[in-house]
Amino acid sequence: MKFSKVLTATSSAVGLVVAGSSLFAMDLTVVSWGGAYSQSQIDAYHDPYMAKNPDVNFIYDESGAESVARLRAMKEANNLTWDLVDAVASDAIRLCDEGLAMPIDADAVLASAPDGTPASEDFGDLIINECFIPQIVYSTTFGYRTDVDEWNGRTPSTVCDVFDLKNFPGKRALEKRPINNMEWALHCDGVALSDVYDVLSSDEGVARALAKLDTIKDQVIWWSAGADTPQLLADGEIVMGSTYNGRLFNLIVEKGAPVDMLWDAQAFDLDGWIIPSGLPADRLEAVFDFVNFATDTQRLADQAKYISYGPARKSSAPLVGKHATLGVEMGPHMPTAPENSRNVLIYDYVWWADFRDDLDQRFQAWLAQ
Amino acid sequence: MRALLLIAPLLAFVLITFVMPIADMLFRSVENGIVSDILPRTSAAIKDWNSQGVDDLPHENVYRNLLVDLTIAVKRRTQTRVGSRLNYEAAGISSSFRRVGRGLRSFNTEPYSNYFIHQDENWGDTGYLEQLFSNPRISAALPSSASAFRTWQTDFSSDQIITPDDFVFVALASDLSTLANDKVSDLGIDSLRTAHADIDQLSTSSIKHMFIEFDKNWGDVNLWKTIKTFSPRYTDGYFLNAVDLKRGIDGVERRDQSERIYLVLFVRTAVMSLTITVLCILLGYPVAYLLAHLPLRKANLLLILVLLPFWTSLLVRTSAWKVLLQQEGVINDILVTIGLVDDAARLVMINNQFGTIVAMSHILLPFMILPLYSVMKTIPPSYIRAARSLGATPFTAFWRVYFPQSLPGIGAGSVLVFILAVGYYITPELVGGVKGTFISNRIAYHISSSLNWGLGAALGTLLLVAVLILYWVYDRIVGIDNVKLG
Numbered sequence: 001m002k003f004s005k006v007l008t009a010t011s012s013a014v015g016l017v018v019a020g021s022s023l024f025a026m027d028l029t030v031v032s033w034g035g036a037y038s039q040s041q042i043d044a045y046h047d048p049y050m051a052k053n054p055d056v057n058f059i060y061d062e063s064g065a066e067s068v069a070r071l072r073a074m075k076e077a078n079n080l081t082w083d084l085v086d087a088v089a090s091d092a093i094r095l096c097d098e099g100l101a102m103p104i105d106a107d108a109v110l111a112s113a114p115d116g117t118p119a120s121e122d123f124g125d126l127i128i129n130e131c132f133i134p135q136i137v138y139s140t141t142f143g144y145r146t147d148v149d150e151w152n153g154r155t156p157s158t159v160c161d162v163f164d165l166k167n168f169p170g171k172r173a174l175e176k177r178p179i180n181n182m183e184w185a186l187h188c189d190g191v192a193l194s195d196v197y198d199v200l201s202s203d204e205g206v207a208r209a210l211a212k213l214d215t216i217k218d219q220v221i222w223w224s225a226g227a228d229t230p231q232l233l234a235d236g237e238i239v240m241g242s243t244y245n246g247r248l249f250n251l252i253v254e255k256g257a258p259v260d261m262l263w264d265a266q267a268f269d270l271d272g273w274i275i276p277s278g279l280p281a282d283r284l285e286a287v288f289d290f291v292n293f294a295t296d297t298q299r300l301a302d303q304a305k306y307i308s309y310g311p312a313r314k315s316s317a318p319l320v321g322k323h324a325t326l327g328v329e330m331g332p333h334m335p336t337a338p339e340n341s342r343n344v345l346i347y348d349y350v351w352w353a354d355f356r357d358d359l360d361q362r363f364q365a366w367l368a369q
Numbered sequence: 370m371r372a373l374l375l376i377a378p379l380l381a382f383v384l385i386t387f388v389m390p391i392a393d394m395l396f397r398s399v400e401n402g403i404v405s406d407i408l409p410r411t412s413a414a415i416k417d418w419n420s421q422g423v424d425d426l427p428h429e430n431v432y433r434n435l436l437v438d439l440t441i442a443v444k445r446r447t448q449t450r451v452g453s454r455l456n457y458e459a460a461g462i463s464s465s466f467r468r469v470g471r472g473l474r475s476f477n478t479e480p481y482s483n484y485f486i487h488q489d490e491n492w493g494d495t496g497y498l499e500q501l502f503s504n505p506r507i508s509a510a511l512p513s514s515a516s517a518f519r520t521w522q523t524d525f526s527s528d529q530i531i532t533p534d535d536f537v538f539v540a541l542a543s544d545l546s547t548l549a550n551d552k553v554s555d556l557g558i559d560s561l562r563t564a565h566a567d568i569d570q571l572s573t574s575s576i577k578h579m580f581i582e583f584d585k586n587w588g589d590v591n592l593w594k595t596i597k598t599f600s601p602r603y604t605d606g607y608f609l610n611a612v613d614l615k616r617g618i619d620g621v622e623r624r625d626q627s628e629r630i631y632l633v634l635f636v637r638t639a640v641m642s643l644t645i646t647v648l649c650i651l652l653g654y655p656v657a658y659l660l661a662h663l664p665l666r667k668a669n670l671l672l673i674l675v676l677l678p679f680w681t682s683l684l685v686r687t688s689a690w691k692v693l694l695q696q697e698g699v700i701n702d703i704l705v706t707i708g709l710v711d712d713a714a715r716l717v718m719i720n721n722q723f724g725t726i727v728a729m730s731h732i733l734l735p736f737m738i739l740p741l742y743s744v745m746k747t748i749p750p751s752y753i754r755a756a757r758s759l760g761a762t763p764f765t766a767f768w769r770v771y772f773p774q775s776l777p778g779i780g781a782g783s784v785l786v787f788i789l790a791v792g793y794y795i796t797p798e799l800v801g802g803v804k805g806t807f808i809s810n811r812i813a814y815h816i817s818s819s820l821n822w823g824l825g826a827a828l829g830t831l832l833l834v835a836v837l838i839l840y841w842v843y844d845r846i847v848g849i850d851n852v853k854l855g
Contacts, residue, residue, distance in 0.1 A: 069818050097467060099446030150713070171696075203461075221720060222803065236697045357456045357463035360819065367803055368630040368811070 026286050027057050032086040034062035035227035036250040040306035041086075043324070045294035048302075052293075056286065065224060067091060071100045071276060082276050083287050086135070089128055089270040090179070093353035096131035101274040103130040109288055111296040113315035122297070122313045126270055128349065133295055134272040134312035136303065139335035139344075140180050141266035143233055143248040144168075144240035146258045151239075158343075159265035160188035162240060163216055173229045173241030176222035178363035179352060180242065180267045183345055185212035187265060193343070197351045206359065210366050222367070233259050245335050246307040253328055263340040267347040272312065308333035391833075398826035401604035404596070407442050407451040410434035410513045410540070412600035420590050427593050432577040433543040436476065437517050440536040443470045444524055457821050458606055458615065459595045465586045472583055478535035480574040484567075485538050489560045493532040495522075507556055510548065514540040542571050607827035631828065634808040635835070641726060641807070642790035648730040649737040649786050650779060657741035657778070661748075672742075679735040687799050690728040694719040694800070720802030728800050733789055737782035744778030780847050788836055808832060 030046075032038045038060060046058050063070055067085050074080050087095060095101035104110075106127055110119035120127060126134040144156050150169050161168050162184070174181050183196045189212045191199050199205035213220075221238055223229050229243035230251040245266065251257045273295070275287055293299065300311035301319035308330055311317065320330055331337060405412040414434045418427045442448035452466025485492035492498070498518055502508050508515040517540035521533050545553070545561070546568045553565045581588035598616055599606060606616060613629040614621050623629070656675065660668050678686060693699045696715045704710040718724055748771065756766040794809035801810070808828060815825035843849070 066818060069820050072820050073817070094449070097446065097470065098449045235695070237695055354464040354467045357453050358460045361456065361460045362627075364814070364819070365628050365630055368634070368806075369627070 025055050025057055026283070027059055028083045028283070028286060028290065029059045029061055029081060030084045030086075031061040031064055031067060031082050033064035033226050035225070035230075036247055036307055037226065037244070037309075038062065040246070040303050040309075041294075043306050044303035045290075045299055048299070049290055049293050053289075056290070062225075065226075068094055068100075071095060072098070074276075075100060075278075080276055080278055083279060083283055084291065085274050085276060086271065087132075087274050089132065089272070089349035090352040090356065092132040092272065092274050093129055093349060094356065095274055096129050097353070099277060101131035102277040102279070104133060104275065106133070109133075109292060111292050113297050113313065115315070117315065119295075122315050124314065126272075126312045128270065131274050132270075132272050133274070133291060134270055135295060135300065136271050136309035136312055137268065137336065138271055138309045139245045139266040139268050140175075140242055140347075141245050141248070141264075141335070142240055142242050142262040143229070143251065143259050144262055145233060145236065145238075146260050148239050155260070156240065156262050157264065159184050159262065161262075163188045163212065165216060165219060168239065169219075170239030171219055171221055171237065172216065173221045173223050173232050173238045173243075175242060176224045176367070178359040179356075180345070180347070181213060182206070182209040182359065182363075183267065183347075184265060185209040187345070188212060193265065193345050196345070197348050200359075201351075201355070206362055210362070213366075230257075233257065245333075246309050249308040249333050253323075253326065253333070261340075263335075264343050265345050266335055266340070267345040268335065269347045269349065270312065271309075304330050304334075308335075310334050310336050394826045394829055397822055398607050398830050399603050399605065400823070401454075401599060401606070402602050403454045404451055404600045405602060407447050408435065408438040408596070408600070410516070410543075411438050411596070414513075414543070415593065415597045415600065418593070418597065420594060423590050426577070426588060426590060429572065429575055429577050430543045430547060431593075432575075432580055432587075433539050434513055435580070436473075436478070436576050437513065437536045437540045437543075439466075439469065439473055440534070441517070441520050441524065443473055453820075455595055455599060457610070457824060458599055459591065461586065462592060462595060465584055465592065468584055469580070469587070476576070476579045476583070477574065478539055478576075481538040481542055481571065482532070482535045484571055485541065485564055486532075488563055491560060492538075492564075495526070495531050495533060498533065498537075501558070507558070507561075510552065510556060511541065511544040514544045539576065542568060546571075604823075607823040608831075610824055611827040611831055631808070631811070634806075634811055635831070638791055638807045638809070639835075641722060641805075642787050644726055645729050645733060645790045646783050646787045648726065649734055650783065652730065653734055653737035653741055653782065654775075654779075657738050657745055660738070660742045661745035675735055675738050678731070683732065683795060684799075686732055687728055687796050690724070690731070690800055691719060694724055694727065719800050720805070722801070722805040724800040724802070725797045725805035725807075728796050729790060729793060732796060733786045736785045736789060740781040740785065741775065741778040744781070745775055748774045780843075784840070784843065787839075791832065791836060 032041055042060070050056060050058065061082065064086050067087050068091050071082070071085070074082070085095075085101075087101075092101065096103070106120045106123065107118045110123075110133065112118050113122045123134050126137075128134075142156070142159065142162060146155070148168075148170060151167070154167055156162070156168055162172055182200055183193075186196045186199055186205065186209045187193055189208060200209065221232065221241075223232070223241070223243070226244050226247055229238070229241035230247045232238045233241055234251060234255070234257050240262070245261070248259065248261055252259050252261065273291055275284070275291070279287065295313075297313055297315045298319065300313050301316040303309065304311055304316075304320045305322070305324040311320065320334075322329055332339070335341065411431060411434045414431045415427055418431065420426075439448055442451065448466050448470040449463070452463040452470075455466075456463035482493075499522075502511075502515045502518055514537060517537050518533060521537050525534055541564075545565045548565065550565070553562055586592055609615055609621060610624075611631055613624045613632050615624050616622075656671075660671055660675070663671065691698075695701070696717065696719075698719075700718065701710065701715045705712050705715065710716060718727070752770050752774070753766050756770045757763070761769065791807075792809055794807060794813050797806045798810050798813070801807070809832070812825045812828050812832070815821045815828070840849075
C-alpha cells in the first residue's frame with residue numbers, strides 16, 4: 001500500500017515535469033569553442049536572452065573544433081542533436097556546400113541596424129555565403145613568455161622567430177591542423193604572404209611547408225582546443241604558442257601573466273553562427289529568435305566588452321568601449337587596430353574550404369611519422 | 370528449449386549491442402557504394418576505358434556523364450562526399466570536386482539544348498520527353514538520358530518550367546553518340562534519327578575541354594584511374610591503406626614514404642603493450658605476494674589501496690600523471706629542488722612514449738594484481754614449508770615450488786593487461802604526444818575527425834584479428850585452461 005502510494009506520487013511528479021518541459025521550456029543545444037570565448041558569448045548573448053525568455057534553457061557544447069565532423073556523423077546516423085553551431089568561415093563554407101548548414105535570408109532573419117540599415121548591408125562582405133551569420137573578426141597569432149632566461153633579453157619580433165630555435169629555444173605550441181601553420185612555414189621559408197596560397201596549391205609547396213615545420217617538429221606541442229595554449233603559457237610548459245588573440249588578451253590583461261603578444265603575420269578570420277539543416281519547425285523558430293537577438297548591433301558590441309574580438313556589424317563599431325570589469329579601453333587590443341595589423345596574413349577561407357581534406361590528410365600523416 | 374528462452378533476453382542484448390555493430394564495422398571496411406551511387410552514369414561510362422598512357426584521357430562521353438552526375442549531385446549537395454571518399458585514395462581529388470561543384474554553373478551547355486530544340490521544337494517540351502521515355506525500349510536504349518530526365522522531373526522541375534535543363538540534353542547527346550545507326554533506326558522515332566545523324570556537330574562544344582579549362586586536374590589520367598578503380602561497390606582499398614599499400618597503376622604497391630604510418634603504429638602498439646604488460650608483472654607480483662601472505666585485516670586494508678585507484682575515473686588518474694610528469698610538474702620540481710637535475714635540463718617525461726608507458730602501467734596494474742592475488746590465495750603454504758624442511762633454500766623453495774603454481778595468475782593478468790592495452794586510446798591521446806600514440810588513436814581519429822569510417826573499420830578489423838591470433842597462439846603455448854582468474 002505504502003509502496004504503491006510512493007509509486008503514484010513519483011509517477012505523477014515525473015508526469016508533471018515532463019508535461020511542464022514540453023509545454024513551456026525549450027532546451028537549445030548551442031555549440032561553441034569553450035573557454036574565455038564561450039564565456040563572452042554567455043555574458044553578452046545568452047544571459048540577457050534568458051533574462052527576457054525564462055522558458056528557454058541553453059545547453060552548452062564545446063566541440064566547435066569538430067563541428068564539421070560531428071555534423072557529418074549526425075547526418076550519417078540521422079540523429080541531429082545540435083540546434084546552433086559557432087563555426088569559422090572555412091568550416092561554414094564546407095558545411096553549406098555539403099548541405100549540413102541551412103541557407104538563411106539575412107534580411108528576414110537578422111535584425112536591422114538601429115538606423116534601419118538592413119542586416120545584409122550592415123554585415124556587408126562578411127556574409128560570405130548563404131548559410132553564414134557573422135559574429136566576430138578575430139585573428140590567430142602568437143603569444144610568448146617575457147621571462148625566458150635562455151633568450152638573454154631578446155624578444156621575438158617576427159613570426160619567423162617561432163622557427164628560430166637558436167635564438168629562441170624552448171617548446172612552442174602549434175595547432176594540430178594545417179591551417180595557418182602551413183602559411184607561416186612558407187612565409188618564413190621566403191614566400192611573400194600574398195603568394196602563400198599559390199605556392200601551397202602545388203604538391204611541392206606543401207612539401208616545402210612541411211619541410212620547414214620539420215625543423216621545429218620535436219620542439220612542438222600540438223594543441224587542439226583554444227584554451228590549451230594559454231594554459232601551457234601560464235604553466236611555463238611552453239615559451240611561445242599560437243592561439244586566438246582574445247584568449248591571449250584574457251591571459252595577459254585579465255590574469256596578468258608574464259606573456260606578450262606577437263602580432264606579426266597574425267591570421268585574420270571570421271567566426272559566426274550556422275544553423276544545422278533539418279531542424280523541426282518549433283526548434284527552428286526558437287533558434288531564429290535567439291540568433292536575431294544575439295547578432296543585433298548592441299549584442300555584438302557588448303561581446304567586445306568581454307573579449308578582444310571585433311564585432312562583425314559596421315553599426316557596432318562605434319559602440320565598442322571599455323572592458324566590462326577592468327575598464328581597459330578595448331580598441332588597442334583589437335586585431336584590427338593599426339599598430340597590431342602592420343603585417344597581416346589574409347587568411348583565404350575559400351581556398352581552405354577547397355583544400356582542407358587534402359592538406360589534412362597530408363598533415364596528419366606527416367604528424368604521425 | 371526452456372533454457373534457451375531464459376537466456377533469450379541476454380542473447381538478444383548481446384546480438385544487438387555487440388555482434389551487430391562488429392558485423393557492421395566489418396562490412397564498412399569493404400563497402401564502397403558511394404562512388405557508383407553519386408556518379409552512376411560516370412561509373413558506367415568509364416568501365417570500357419583503359420588508359421594507354423598519360424595522354425590517353427577518357428572519351429568525351431565520360432565527361433558528359435560526369436557533368437550530368439555532378440549537376441544532380443550539386444543539387445543534392447552530395448558532390449563533396451564523393452570527393453572526400455576519393456581523396457582518401459589520392460590526396461588532391463577533394464578540392465577538384467569542391468571547386469567544380471561551385472563552378473559548374475559557368476559551363477556553357479546551351480549548345481546542347483539548342484542543338485535539339487533547333488531541329489525539332491518538340492524536344493523543348495516536357496510532355497514530349499515524358500511520352501518518349503515512357504516507352505521501355507527507348508529508355509533501355511538511352512539509359513543515361515532516361516534516368517537524367519526522371520531525376521530532373523523529381524528534383525529540379527517546377528510548375529513554371531516546361532523545358533528541361535541543359536544537362537538532360539547533354540545526357541541525350543552522350544547516349545545517342547554511342548548508338549549505332551541501325552539501332553537508332555530500329556527505335557523508329559524520326560526526331561531521334563535526325564538528332565543522331567548530326568550528333569558529331571556537338572564535339573565543337575566539348576564538355577571535356579570545359580572541365581580541363583576550368584581545372585587542369587580533370588585532364589590528369591591518375592584522377593580518372595582513381596575514379597575507375599574505386600567505382601565498384603566493394604573495395605579492398607581500405608585494407609590496403611591500413612597496411613600502407615595502395616592499388617596503383619600496375620596493381621598493388623607500397624605507399625610513398627611520407628604516407629606510411631600504419632605498420633609503424635601497429636608495431637609500436639604491440640611493443641609498448643608488451644612493455645606495459647612486463648612492467649605490470651614486475652610491479653604487481655610482489656604486491657600480490659604481500660597481499661596473499663599478510664594477516665587478513667592488513668591484507669584487506671592493502672587491497673583497498675589497490676582498488677581505490679581502480680575505482681577512480683580514468684581521466685582523473687591520467688590528468689594526475691600529467692601534473693606529476695610535466696616539465697614544470699611535481700617530479701621535476703622535486704628533482705630540481707634536491708639538485709639531482711639542473712633547472713635548465715628538466716626531464717621530458719610526458720608527451721612521449723615514456724609518459725604513455727608510465728601512466729598506462731599504473732592504470733592497468735590492478736588488472737594484474739587481482740588475478741595474481743586470487744591465484745596466490747589458493748596456493749597452500751604447506752608446500753613451501755615442505756620444501757624448506759626437505760632442505761631447499763628460501764629462493765629454491767620459491768622458484769621451484771611457489772612460482773610455478775602462481776603462473777596461471779601471471780597468464781590471466783598478462784592476457785587481461787595486454788588486450789586492454791592494445792585497445793587503449795584515451796590515455797595515450799592525453800599523455801602520449803605524437804610519438805607515444807597507439808593505433809587506436811588513429812582509429813578514433815578516422816571515426817570522429819576525418820570521418821574515413823571505412824579505413825577506421827579496416828584498422829579495427831585488423832586489430833581484432835591480430836588480438837584473436839595472439840589469443841590462439843597463447844592458447845597453443847600456455848593453454849587457456851591454465852589461465853585462472855580466481
